[in-house]
Amino acid sequence: MKKLGLMVLGLVLAIIAGTSMVAARSERAQPKPERATAIFAMGCFWCAEADFEKAPGVINVVSGYTGGRTKNPDYESVSAGGTGHYEAVLVTYDPSKIRYAQLLSLFWKNVDPFDAEGQFCDKGESYRAAIFPGNESERKAAEASRDYLEGFFKRALAPRIVPRATFYPAEDYHQDYSRNNPLRYRYYRSRCGRDERLEAVWGK
Template identity: 55%
Template structure:
């Protein structure tokens, strides 16, 4: 009968690697933001040092596992959002909020730039009391700066549903179509109008 000792030793040797992988997963945090078209939100968060990954999806509604067509058609309560996975040792939640605000129009309700409807509302979905406190403080600072009512919602995070695969990394996978859409939508011009040199937040 062949010895199983080499296999047993090999399995034990993998345990530290598995533990290290688990530690790596625990070293990241997640945040969820809605800023209109999730293709654009992915793009600006991907440019932030310390952001590990972004995923386009839906949150804030009452329909389980909605499709893109359902969400943009209205009635689901969901907004287009991006789940941001980040390394807190490189970037903190306050910095993500800073970048978020400077990439949206905080004054409009149920729309962002050329996209209109509840799916395109701007929103911050907070997962803890600390996140909510920071989000509310950042919203109040924006309101004080512009002396205007801020339409951006701050909601408790409940569930995130990933969008279809063809929406993920769209700005990278379809650069020509994406650039045409972004230009035609007037996003950059409106951001510069609101935020000036701070537009983009980076």
């Protein structure tokens, strides 16, 4: 399976690109915005932020909370459970340099798609993985990527596809955590077993 990891992700991009020729023609007819945003939940938002920031075409990544029932949540209330919020990231990107389909590929290869209880060492509702499409085109692309991978793995995948909701930025000390606290971040990521599990699922 490890040898197939990159091939699978490449095929996912191809499947997504071909899901709607009509939509593609419509998009070509419209001037592309210089910036767009996308929201993903991938467990710990420190790690999700660091993973997306490495991608060419990504302009900025903000850690925060979304998908819940309460307004203006904070870290303590979300971590305690009961708010319904996910730890998530708001990704601002340049569509002329990176496509939404490529962001989906980055999402999948940086989550454990079989864990319904959370991600890696972090368990609980706030650590579940999810995609938050902001329009019909993004929803179809997200569903196509999930359906293809479910067919490849021949089993249901845990990440949910949830309509985009209000995104609340997390506290300042959570932002750019991997850059501001590199030693603590590397220690946490290593102890959590994130990279080992990703390699087991997707390969190097």
